[in-house]
Structures are given as C-alpha cells and as structure tokens.
Amino acid sequence: MIRTFTSDEIRxxxxxxxxxxxxxxxxxxxxxxxxxxxxxFINAGMAPLKRYFLGEVLPPAADLCNVQPxxxxxxxxxxxDRHHLTFFEMLGSWSIDNYFKERAVELxxxxxxxxxxxPADKLYVTVYQGDPALGLPPDDVSAAAWERVGIARxxxxxxxxxxxxxxxxxxxxxxxxEVFYDTGAEHGEEYRPGLEFDTKSRYIEIWNAGVFxxxxxxxxxxxxxxxxxxVDTGSGLERMAMVLQGHDSAYETDLLAPIVRAVRxxxxxxxxxxxxxxxxxxxxxxxxxxxxEGVVPSNDGRGYIPRRLLxxxxxxxxxxxxxEIDVPELAGVVIDGLKGAYPQLGRNRDRTxxxxxxxxxxxxxxxxxxxxxxxxxxxxPGFRISGEEAFNLYATQGMPVDLIRDFAxxxxxxxxxxxxxxxxxxxxxxxxxxxxxxxxGDPKGAVxxxxxxxxxxxxxxxxxxxxxxxxxxxxxxVALAGPDGPADSLGEGEQGLVxxxxxxxxxxxxxxxxxTGTITGPELSAEVTDTRRIGGxxxxxxxxxxxxxxxxxxxxLSVDAARRRATMRNHSATHLLHAxxxxxxxxQVRQAGSLVAPDRLRFDFEHPRALTEEEADQVExxxxxRVLVNAGRDVQVKPYQDAVRDGAVAFFGDKYGDDxxxxxxxxxxxxxxxxxxxxxxxxxxxxxxxxxxxxxxxxRRIEAVTGEAALAYTLDRDRxxxxxxxxxxxxxxxxxxxxxxxxxxEQKQARQTRISAQSLAAEVxxxxxxxxxxxxxxxxxxxxxxADEAGRLGEELNAVVxxxxxxxxxxLRIGVGVxxxxxxxxxxxxxxxxxxxxxxxxxxxxARFAQGGxxxxxxxxxxxxxxTVLEDASA
Numbered sequence: 001m002i003r004t005f006t007s008d009e010i011r012x013x014x015x016x017x018x019x020x021x022x023x024x025x026x027x028x029x030x031x032x033x034x035x036x037x038x039x040x041f042i043n044a045g046m047a048p049l050k051r052y053f054l055g056e057v058l059p060p061a062a063d064l065c066n067v068q069p070x071x072x073x074x075x076x077x078x079x080x081d082r083h084h085l086t087f088f089e090m091l092g093s094w095s096i097d098n099y100f101k102e103r104a105v106e107l108x109x110x111x112x113x114x115x116x117x118x119p120a121d122k123l124y125v126t127v128y129q130g131d132p133a134l135g136l137p138p139d140d141v142s143a144a145a146w147e148r149v150g151i152a153r154x155x156x157x158x159x160x161x162x163x164x165x166x167x168x169x170x171x172x173x174x175x176x177x178e179v180f181y182d183t184g185a186e187h188g189e190e191y192r193p194g195l196e197f198d199t200k201s202r203y204i205e206i207w208n209a210g211v212f213x214x215x216x217x218x219x220x221x222x223x224x225x226x227x228x229x230x231v232d233t234g235s236g237l238e239r240m241a242m243v244l245q246g247h248d249s250a251y252e253t254d255l256l257a258p259i260v261r262a263v264r265x266x267x268x269x270x271x272x273x274x275x276x277x278x279x280x281x282x283x284x285x286x287x288x289x290x291x292x293e294g295v296v297p298s299n300d301g302r303g304y305i306p307r308r309l310l311x312x313x314x315x316x317x318x319x320x321x322x323x324e325i326d327v328p329e330l331a332g333v334v335i336d337g338l339k340g341a342y343p344q345l346g347r348n349r350d351r352t353x354x355x356x357x358x359x360x361x362x363x364x365x366x367x368x369x370x371x372x373x374x375x376x377x378x379x380x381p382g383f384r385i386s387g388e389e390a391f392n393l394y395a396t397q398g399m400p401v402d403l404i405r406d407f408a409x410x411x412x413x414x415x416x417x418x419x420x421x422x423x424x425x426x427x428x429x430x431x432x433x434x435x436x437x438x439x440x441g442d443p444k445g446a447v448x449x450x451x452x453x454x455x456x457x458x459x460x461x462x463x464x465x466x467x468x469x470x471x472x473x474x475x476x477x478v479a480l481a482g483p484d485g486p487a488d489s490l491g492e493g494e495q496g497l498v499x500x501x502x503x504x505x506x507x508x509x510x511x512x513x514x515x516t517g518t519i520t521g522p523e524l525s526a527e528v529t530d531t532r533r534i535g536g537x538x539x540x541x542x543x544x545x546x547x548x549x550x551x552x553x554x555x556x557l558s559v560d561a562a563r564r565r566a567t568m569r570n571h572s573a574t575h576l577l578h579a580x581x582x583x584x585x586x587x588q589v590r591q592a593g594s595l596v597a598p599d600r601l602r603f604d605f606e607h608p609r610a611l612t613e614e615e616a617d618q619v620e621x622x623x624x625x626r627v628l629v630n631a632g633r634d635v636q637v638k639p640y641q642d643a644v645r646d647g648a649v650a651f652f653g654d655k656y657g658d659d660x661x662x663x664x665x666x667x668x669x670x671x672x673x674x675x676x677x678x679x680x681x682x683x684x685x686x687x688x689x690x691x692x693x694x695x696x697x698x699x700r701r702i703e704a705v706t707g708e709a710a711l712a713y714t715l716d717r718d719r720x721x722x723x724x725x726x727x728x729x730x731x732x733x734x735x736x737x738x739x740x741x742x743x744x745x746e747q748k749q750a751r752q753t754r755i756s757a758q759s760l761a762a763e764v765x766x767x768x769x770x771x772x773x774x775x776x777x778x779x780x781x782x783x784x785x786x787a788d789e790a791g792r793l794g795e796e797l798n799a800v801v802x803x804x805x806x807x808x809x810x811x812l813r814i815g816v817g818v819x820x821x822x823x824x825x826x827x828x829x830x831x832x833x834x835x836x837x838x839x840x841x842x843x844x845x846x847a848r849f850a851q852g853g854x855x856x857x858x859x860x861x862x863x864x865x866x867x868t869v870l871e872d873a874s875a
C-alpha cells in the first residue's frame with residue numbers, strides 16, 4: 001500500500017529529491033507569459049524557459065526544478081471526469097545540454113519507487129513509436145532504459161503523436177515518455193500488449209518523465225535540430241495527489257476538496273450532478289487564479305478564458321436550480337487554500353473578488369433568459385441548433401458555446417458548431433483591438449468586444465482624440481450599445497458603450513489605464529467608468545445616472561482631472577525608471593510589460609537576478625534626481641526608423657506604424673509612446689519603490705508610487721519607525737543599534753541552551769554491534785539546531801548522535817549525526833533509512849547528518865525502535 005502524502009509533502013519531496021540530485025530550484029513564473037505571443041497562458045512548466053532550450057539565454061544552472069502553476073483549456077470538454085482540470089500545478093525538472101534519456105529514466109524510477117513508494121508492477125510507461133513521414137524514429141532508447149531500471153517489457157507501450165510533445169505550434173519539441181499508474185480493475189480492462197492502452201480511466205498519467213527536446217519546430221512545419229538536446233519533465237500535482245492520497249478523482253484531494261465541498265453545499269437540494277459540481281469547482285478555481293495574476297475578464301484575447309469559465313460555472317449552477325450561487329464566496333475558499341503556495345492570491349484578494357462579483361452580476365442578469373431561450377430551441381428528439389441561433393445566444397446573452405453544446409447533448413440534440421465557428425471568427429476579426437496590451441492588467445470596467453452590429457452602426461466614423469491638450473470637450477454621440485447589443489438610447493440606471501465624434505478621454509493602451517469622468521447634457525448625467533480602443537474604435541463605458549442618452553446628442557465631456565494627473569505622474573515616472581534601470585544595470589535591460597494606473601505603477605523588465613539593496617537605493621535616488629531637475633516634456637512625431645536611430649526606446653508588446661510619437665524628457669529619457677505625460681518631471685513630485693521581485697525566469701518587477709501616494713507611503717513608514725522606536729524606548733536614530741543588541745542577546749541565550757557533552761558521557765552506549773551512540777529523546781532543542789548540535793556532540797563524544805523531537809503536530813522528527821571518525825559504521829543517511837524502515841516517515845541527508853519527519857508512532861515506541869536498529873549487529 002502506498003503511503004499517503006499531503007500535497008505540500010508531494011511538492012517538498014519532489015523538489016528535495018531533485019535538489020539532492022544537483023538540480024537548482026528556481027522560482028515559478030506568472031501564468032501570464034512574458035514576451036511569448038504564441039501562448040495566452042503558461043500551459044506547462046517549461047514554457048517560461050523556452051529561451052534556455054533554444055540557447056538564446058544562459059540558464060542559471062544546467063539542471064533545474066520548480067513547481068509551476070499552469071492553465072490549459074484544450075481538454076476543457078473532459079473537465080468533470082476523474083482528473084482533467086483547467087488549472088493545475090506542474091512539478092517540473094529540466095536538464096539543459098547535460099544528461100539525457102537514460103539518466104532521466106533512472107531519476108524518474110528512483111523518485112517514483114524510492115521516495116513516493118509506487119510499486120513498480122503498478123506502473124506503465126509510454127514511449128514514442130516514431131513517424132516515418134516526418135523522419136522521426138521510434139524511441140527505443142527510452143524503452144530500453146525503462147526495462148533496465150525495472151519496468152516489465154509488457155508494461156512499456158509505444159504510442160504515436162501523444163508521445164511527441166511541444167509547447168505550441170512552434171518552438172522546442174521532441175519525443176516524450178510518460179508514466180501511468182494502474183488504478184485497478186474497477187476502472188476498466190487490464191492492458192494487454194497489442195491492444196489499445198486506456199489513458200482515460202484505468203491508467204492515469206502521473207508524470208511526463210521526459211520530453212526529450214531535440215527539435216525546433218518551424219512555422220512551416222519543418223523540424224530543425226536544436227543546438228543541444230535537453231530534458232523537460234512534468235508531473236501534475238493534482239493527479240499525483242489523487243493517487244498518493246488513495247482517491248478515485250483529483251477532486252477528492254486536499255487541493256480541491258475544500259472548493260468541491262463548498263460548491264456541493266451550495267448546490268445542495270438542487271438538481272446538480274457530480275459532474276456539475278466538479279465543473280463549477282474547477283472553473284471558479286481556475287478563474288480565481290488567473291484574475292489574481294492581473295487578468296481581467298473580456299470577450300477577446302487572454303481575458304476571454306476566465307470569462308468563458310466563469311459563465312459556464314454560473315450557467316451550470318443556474319441550470320441545476322441554484323440561482324443564488326456566490327462566486328466571490330467560493331473564490332475565497334480557493335484563495336485560502338492556495339495563498340500559502342502563491343502569496344499573490346492573498347495580496348490581490350479584494351481586487352480578485354471584486355472582478356468575480358462584477359462578472360456574476362453582469363452575467364447573472366441574462367443567464368436565466370439565455371437558458372430559457374435554449375429550452376425553446378429543444379423542439380424534439382434529434383433537434384439541431386443552427387450556427388446562427390448559437391451565435392445569437394453567444395453575442396446577445398453571453399452563453400459559451402460549450403454550454404450550448406452540453407445543453408443540446410443532454411436533451412438529445414446537437415449544434416452546428418462549424419457554422420458557429422465561422423460566425424465567431426468573423427466577429428473576432430471585426431472586433432479585434434489594435435493597441436491594447438493584453439498583459440498589462442485591465443482596469444476597472446473592462447469593455448466587451450464590439451458586436452458586429454455595433455461596428456456596422458459606427459461605420460467609418462473615427463473619433464478625434466483631444467486628450468493630449470484638453471480634459472473637456474463638446475462631442476456628438478455616434479453610436480450606442482446596451483447589454484443586448486446596438487441601441488438608439490440608454491436610460492437611467494443602464495450601462496452601455498458609447499462612441500463619439502471626438503473625445504478628451506484617453507483609451508487604455510501602452511500599459512496606461514483608460515480615463516474616467518462624466519458626460520452631461522440637458523437633463524442628462526452619466527459616468528464614464530472606462531475608456532478602451534477596440535476594433536479601431538474609441539469606446540467609452542458609461543453608466544447613466546439621470547435622464548436618457550441618445551444617438552445624435554451633443555454633450556459635454558469632462559475627464560476626471562485628478563485621476564488623469566495621477567496617471568500621468570506614474571506614466572512619466574515609468575519612463576524615468578526605465579532609463580535609470582538601463583543606466584544602473586546595463587543596456588541589456590529590456591521592458592517586459594507595464595501597468596500605469598492612478599494609484600501605482602508596475603514595470604516588468606528582463607534581468608537575471610534580484611536588485612541588491614544598494615542598486616534599489618541607487619535607482620530610487622536617481623529617479624528622484626531626474627524629477628528634481630524638472631526636465632521638460634518634448635513630443636515629436638517622426639518615422640519609426642528615425643526615432644529608433646535617434647535613440648528612442650520601443651516598449652514591449654506595442655505595435656508601431658510608419659510614423660511614431662516620441663516622448664522625451666530632456667536628455668534623461670526618450671520613448672516611443674502614445675500615452676499622456678506631465679509637462680515637466682517636477683510634477684511627479686516624489687518617487688518611491690514599494691516592491692521588487694521575480695515574475696518569472698529572468699524577469700523582475702518593480703512596483704512604485706509617485707506624488708501624493710508616495711508622500712503617504714513615506715509618512716506611513718516614518719510613523720511605523722517612530723512607533724517601533726517608542727516601543728523599545730529609544731530614538732529612531734538609535735533603533736538599529738537597539739535591534740542589533742537584542743539580536744546579540746538572543747544569540748547568546750541560544751548558545752547558553754546548548755547541550756553539555758559532559759552531561760551525556762554516561763549515556764553513550766556501545767552495544768555488541770560496536771556502534772557507539774547516544775539517543776536524546778525530546779531534548780530542549782529547536783529542529784534548526786539539530787545539525788549543529790549533532791556535529792558538535794558527535795565529535796566531543798566520539799559517538800553517533802540521534803535526536804527524537806515531537807514537532808507539535810502529533811508526529812516526530814528525527815536527526816542523525818555521524819562524526820567523521822565513525823564513518824566506517826555507516827553514513828548518517830544510511831542509518832536514517834534503516835530507522836525509518838522501522839518507524840515509518842521520510843527524510844534524507846548526507847554522510848555526516850540526516851533528518852526525517854512524519855513519524856507517527858508514539859515517542860517511546862520510536863525510541864525503542866531506534867535502539868533496536870542501532871544495537872543490532874547485522875543492521
């Protein structure tokens with residue numbers, strides 16, 4: 001029987017194993033790709049590391065490992081079964097131009113059977129059968145390696161394209177070998193060589209133990225050899241937990257059980273199937289994580305994925321009879337469960353729950369109407385919903401096509417998905433925006449993609465932008481849209497989209513959020529909650545608070561001036577920050593994304609390591625120095641090639657035409673930028689860095705504030721400093737010395753609690769086995785002291801030293817120290833393994849010191865077991 005592991009233990013065991021095997025642990029990346037247009041989301045652990053495999057960037061080490069959150073929706077139709085999910089955690093290890101197939105197989109087998117305890121006879125492996133048409137041979141090398149380590153020949157299965165893996169349509173790729181666990185006869189027929197291998201029910205994939213990167217797939221479909229071969233492995237944590245925790249589905253694991261339980265309680269009494277519960281649980285979990293990373297639901301691009309999942313979840317719940325589903329409350333369960341591993345979930349909790357609540361409110365109004373319309377289309381056995389009917393439900397009610405498909409199938413009908421796809425593709429072409437930054441983080445009030453009818457109503461009218469020089473204007477309404485599509489008017493309390501002939505409102509783009517403000521007229525008052533450029537049109541999101549807004553009206557527009565000024569301060573500060581980073585860290589610094597909002601700025605840049613304290617201080621001082629010189633803003637429009645030749649820096653992700661707008665501040669900064677800026681740098685006021693960290697392999701993020709926000713931040717810090725000084729009864733200037741004195745006192749006290757070797761001399765035992773040892777049961781030690789104390793006591797006593805400590809959670813921790821002089825009696829790691837064989841638990845270490853944990857037997861029983869092992873001459 002396999003020992004049960006918690007999900008935290010699985011993560012730790014995986015990483016500890018590969019670190020012991022000389023792999024360097026690296027941070028996980030955001031699920032939002034950096035500078036990779038081929039992906040909407042990170043869909044595999046190696047996706048953020050592509051440039052390492054291509055040889056474009058030198059990795060921090062040849063062998064790497066981490067746990068990477070991933071979003072993958074290509075199997076969304078299977079969600080609700082035992083193990084398919086749209087969000088999952090990938091346990092990954094990599095070897096870049098170092099070891100290859102044989103070593104990868106050896107490591108996989110050792111981890112699975114030695115650390116996790118899988119019986120070899122329950123494991124099946126697949127290898128690539130080759131493809132003569134592509135010139136790709138079968139992977140006999142991997143098959144032979146598996147047989148050599150102990151996998152029976154009839155458990156090695158050759159498969160086709162499922163065992164040739166890549167991250168996308170282009171890029172690094174190669175054959176792979178996957179490991180499957182046999183979950184038993186109750187889930188299907190046993191595999192026999194020559195028959196089909198069931199990868200859906202009985203045999204569950206627990207690890208892609210080696211994608212052997214040999215090729216670089218080109219856009220034309222050709223395979224070119226990579227400059228060097230590499231290994232990429234990936235194991236879905238949820239599936240591994242499913243097997244190691246002895247469950248029939250991933251939804252029963254400690255990773256998903258809390259959200260499943262909350263959903264099941266919410267749907268209690270409703271006509272919800274187990275599949276419905278799982279779909280709602282998965283989709284809310286996945287959407288919550290994506291939104292915590294800065295994604296905002298939308299009808300296009302990256303934001304379409306969480307919107308689609310959320311609408312499916314809400315519709316499934318509503319269809320099941322549960323009309324009052326509380327998405328934010330359920331998301332709170334997800335956040336509480338994952339924030340320990342991914343702190344951004346906790347930091348961004350309020351924003352995430354606000355976005356989820358808005359999606360539920362917006363879609364909740366129409367979902368029941370959409371479901372009623374769907375019911376009206378079920379005309380009898382074998383009915384078929386036309387592509388036009390399905391698209392109308394999507395465009396006017398926001399019903400996801402997979403929900404329409406599921407409904408039709410449940411009622412014995414079908415959907416003309418081919419025609420729907422044609423209409424949807426045409427809709428997306430008409431509605432695709434040209435200047436927005438999908439990874440910059442959408443602001444409050446994200447705009448829907450424009451329906452084709454709305455685009456037609458606008459016609460060829462273009463909006464004149466006045467906002468570089470003015471914050472107010474008189475403008476005429478060209479087109480309106482409400483919740484149900486194009487409209488002639490919007491009444492009091494209604495929200496919709498407005499296009500005008502001219503406007504001072506800046507549309508979101510280049511990282512800068514869209515303007516907000518007011519539209520007024522005789523008997524009319526409306527709030528502009530967001531401004532976007534979509535499909536080439538300047539679109540305002542409005543909420544009418546008084547009167548009626550009509551097409552053809554001439555109205556007064558006014559931008560929220562204070563908000564715009566704050567945004568301009570942050571945008572101009574972003575330019576100064578970019579220039580200073582290149583000055584301090586080198587010209588290799590390149591922007592990888594940005595967000596410019598009224599309350600803060602965020603700047604992502606390519607850099608291989610964290611900034612030192614000295615570098616961060618230097619950056620902050622230099623930016624403030626540039627602020628103080630009050631360099632004036634200069635704006636020029638010139639040919640792109642001329643701008644770049646003159647030294648202007650192009651921003652990541654933006655698209656430029658033949659002529660570009662160049663924003664410069666003296667000789668400090670020159671950027672290609674369409675955003676709004678202060679007229680002189682002194683208007684920025686004050687610049688303070690409030691955060692610096694990693695957002696992926698080789699990408700750092702600086703978060704900062706300016707102006708009044710920077711002043712408030714500084715005063716808050718000063719107030720905290722004074723409060724701490726007051727608590728310690730010293731001045732703020734004396735605080736560092738006081739803290740040093742307290743730390744020294746604490747260290748002295750810790751040294752004074754060291755165990756005396758002299759007091760233990762009489763307890764050293766030397767039984768018939770000849771192994772000198774001393775066992776300390778529940779000594780006055782912290783676990784962190786065990787290694788040092790074992791080394792010191794072992795040398796002074798010339799004995800093996802063992803500690804048994806209760807860890808406060810009902811289990812025991814053990815430490816084993818073997819001094820060099822007694823190395824002939826076995827290493828610490830070997831002795832620990834012998835003890836754990838009797839006591840249970842897991843652990844590892846080196847020749848001199850090893851430690852283990854999760855020992856569940858009583859303390860006295862564990863002590864007796866340790867003595868038995870140490871005094872057994874044959875041990």
